[in-house]
Amino acid sequence: MISWPAPHVPAVPGPSIPLRVRDTSSGELRATAPGPVARLYVCGITPYDATHLGHAATYVTFDVLQRVWRDNGHQVHYVQNVTDVDDPLLERAEQTGVDWRALAADQIALYQEDMTDLAVIPPDDYVGVVESVEQIAEDVRALVAAGAAYAVDVPTGEGSGQDVYYSVAAQPRFGEVSGWTREQMLEVYAERGGDPDRPGKRDALDPLLWRAAREGEPSWDGASLGWGRPGWHVECSTIAVRRLGMAFDVQGGGTDLVFPHHEMSAAHAGSLTGDWPFARCYVHQGMVGFQGHKMSKSRGNLVLVSQLRREGRDPMAIRLALLAHHYRSDWEFTFDELAGAEARLERWRAAFSCDGGPDATATVQHLRECLADDLRTPDALAAVDRWSDEQLTRGGQVQSAPGVLARAVDALLGVRL
Ligand code: 5CA
Ligand code: ZN
Helix, strand or coil, X not given: CCCCCCCCCCCCCCCCCCCEEECCCCCCEEECCCCCEEEEEECCCCCCCCCEHHHHHHHHHHXXXXXXXXXXXXXXXXXXXXXXXXXXXXXXXXXXXXXXXXXXXXXXXXXXXXHHHCCCCCCCEEEECHHXXXXXXXXXXXXXXXXXXXXXXXXXXXXXXXXXXXXXXXXXXXXXXXXXXXXXXXXXXXXXXXXXXXCCCCCCCCCEEEEEXXXXXXXXXXXXXXXXXXXXXXXXXXXXXXXXXXXXXXXXXXXXXHHHHHHHXXXXXXXXXXXXXXXXXXXXXXXXXXXXXXCCCCXXXXXXXXXXXXXXXXXXXXXXXHHCCCXXXXXXXXXXXXXXXXXXXXXXXXXXXXXXXXXXXXXXXXXXXXXXXXXXXXXXXXXXXXXHHHHHHCCCCECCHHHHHHHHHHHHHCCCC
16 A cells, blocks of 8 residues: 655754653563664554544554664665554444445545644555455464464354354464453453454464455455455564564554553464564554543544644644653643644744754753653653743854754654744
8 A cells, every 4th residue: 555755854963862652562671772673563543533532542652662763774664554444434334325445445545634634754665454364364264273373153043154263372482562461351342352252262362364255244255264354463463574583673553452452463473474573663652542441433522633733723733732742641632732732833934943042962862851751752852842932032143053942853753844
């Protein structure tokens, strides 16, 4: 799938600082320590009700992570999927009387416009499930052949054929990504796309790998699997393993994906390759809320980036509103937050448009220190605030200072002034 145009990322003068991030799996603050090519996989959208500010927060976070890696001198191989066929998308298409393919295509286009406006660096490989069905089916067949998956008869009345489930018992490392107990897993499994009560499964936690064709649903020829379509978690195993290989550097997404999605994707990938880990580091964005609840498509409490753009809001102010919160904290969006970000942007622009200014070397260094230390973006913004205040109150004599700092803000925070 074609991704969106890349923003220009300027080089920043001075020494960079290697990135450390909090790994969900170990709970440790870890040096990411990639090779010359840093490998990043971030779970992409299911294309309906995109792009809300929760999605945007996730993609901006991993954009900043990638910018720090680039500043560290790495090339980045970035892969992102699109869940362009799945239950919630099909349900929405059905409810609204739109063809599911048209719904997905429209929403992907909208998402790409939002990402372009937010200056998010595009993935090198932007990969849909529909275009990957054959590869996914091949992997599901391999899991069956390896004894890590089994068939369950389709319930009477829903059709003939068999669904295929993954056996969590086949993966001794199951549970390592989230670190959750079985009780914790069972508590959220049903509300996060699982079907613990499905008769015929060996374990309530076993996830669906291949859903046999049902009347009125899209399906593909899965050879020995029969006609059907992929389950959710395996899409990310197939796409990540084939594009990045095992032990890639960072797997990213929101905290809502820690379990079951990232746990299951890792388990599948481990069974497929006989290798471990799936990712060296699992990094998770906290949930953005609105009106007292997690912003979610199912609840409908959404603020869309496209709607803010239509109102004439500056995408850089939206970006600043997101960066004002540390990525691991949950927070609640309000329009006052956005107004605050707009005021900050205006102040920065005034400060950066002066001729000369206070020396920015220490500010650039501090920006790097904050970001290298688990992406502390709020502290990075505060450092730019301090320089701007100094500039607007006392000014300074260093001719190149506004230009140098503006480049650092653009390169590292993705904020164009
Ligand atoms: N297609 C799957 C991933 S394979 C999916 O979760 N799609 S999604 O459209 O529901 O979410 C896209 C990304 O946004 C995911 O990484 C998800 O964790 C993140 N996300 C969703 N809601 C929020 C929120 N309220 N706050 C922060 N991140 C969110
Ligand atoms: Zn995913």
